[in-house]
Amino acid sequence: MFLKPSSKKHHFELDLEISELTNIPQLTGTSFLVLTISNHRSVKNHQSRLHTKSTFKDNSKKIPIKNHKCNFNYELKKIPIKLYEESKTKILSDKWLHITFYTEIKNNESGNSSNNSANNRSKLGLVEINLTEYVNDREKINNRYLLQESK
Numbered sequence: 001m002f003l004k005p006s007s008k009k010h011h012f013e014l015d016l017e018i019s020e021l022t023n024i025p026q027l028t029g030t031s032f033l034v035l036t037i038s039n040h041r042s043v044k045n046h047q048s049r050l051h052t053k054s055t056f057k058d059n060s061k062k063i064p065i066k067n068h069k070c071n072f073n074y075e076l077k078k079i080p081i082k083l084y085e086e087s088k089t090k091i092l093s094d095k096w097l098h099i100t101f102y103t104e105i106k107n108n109e110s111g112n113s114s115n116n117s118a119n120n121r122s123k124l125g126l127v128e129i130n131l132t133e134y135v136n137d138r139e140k141i142n143n144r145y146l147l148q149e150s151k
Contacts (some may be wrong), residue, residue, distance in 0.1 A: 014079040029105035030062040125150030
């Protein structure tokens with residue numbers, strides 16, 4: 001969608017809470033997430049534009065995996081979101097939340113007997129959410145999502 005400079009801007013604040021990740025296909029190691037907000041749906045399409053004004057990026061700390069589950073208790077408050085409204089159609093532009101989950105196993109945990117202290121990191125999957133769909137919601141919403149591109 002092409003937005004003209006005459007488009008109207010709307011400012012919102014996003015409060016986000018990520019509780020847990022379940023059904024992780026390993027018993028040990030750590031997991032963390034990388035969160036970005038952009039105007040583009042696919043993470044692959046916007047990676048080269050991560051430093052634009054419209055993108056927010058954050059990482060969680062590494063959390064231990066226990067019994068195929070990871071309790072993140074990750075919380076962000078009052079993330080500024082700017083949406084544009086096309087003047088003729090009154091349609092809001094899309095704003096995408098991308099959450100990519102990674103797992104990491106230390107080499108000595110994975111059975112590798114080398115003395116190398118490097119970690120084995122792999123992408124577990126991602127979730128893409130169109131934030132524009134939640135513009136009118138004032139109450140806290142609890143949702144569960146399936147990972148895309150997961151193992």
